[in-house]
């Protein structure tokens with residue numbers, strides 16, 4: 001992961017640099033699929049925007065399709081929408097088309113990151129409201145926020161963070177960033 005900052009106080013752990021390495025991306029997909037080896041999955045759902053990258057890599061690896069959940073205003077078909085709040089505290093709207101999900105469809109939802117869990121919980125709601133089954137949830141990191149813990153308690157989750165690094169991720173502060181000059185205070 002490359003260090004980055006979102007504002008003066010906020011360490012943003014940006015995993016997008018790892019996508020530039022074929023090996024790192026392949027390892028990431030392997031980690032995300034590991035707990036689901038014995039679970040039938042019909043479809044991968046990817047969350048706008050960075051979730052599309054891992055979502056499509058995971059879908060291709062599984063030999064399945066990818067359904068995109070979009071931030072509002074991008075789909076020109078009939079949609080169902082869901083209001084949510086993410087780490088920014090702002091109210092947002094996501095939507096999904098109506099002609100793919102139905103009862104019996106077993107779905108793995110993929111996003112890049114789960115911080116407060118607001119985005120993922122809204123995506124789960126959209127999928128379940130259409131009667132499909134959420135087999136599990138995959139993200140590079142699932143923080144131990146209240147929402148992140150709720151997701152881990154209710155759904156099978158996969159992530160790519162080694163156990164010993166999880167506390168650093170939860171604190172938005174990777175010790176490996178300490179020697180780097182553009183790290184958040």
Ligand SMILES: O=P(O)(O)OC[C@H]1O[C@H](OP(=O)(O)OP(=O)(O)O)[C@H](O)[C@@H]1O
Pocket residue numbers: 047048049050051085086087088111112113114115116117118119120
């Ligand atoms: O758990 P939460 O607090 O809801 O935050 C998680 C969301 O935040 C990030 O996306 P973001 O909307 O920042 O940007 P993106 O469009 O680059 O994916 C991340 O990829 C998740 O989608």
Ligand SMILES: Nc1ncnc2[nH]cnc12
Pocket residue numbers: 011012013014015087113114115172
């Ligand atoms: N702290 C964080 N680092 C990277 N991606 C995120 N998405 C939401 N919160 C994030």
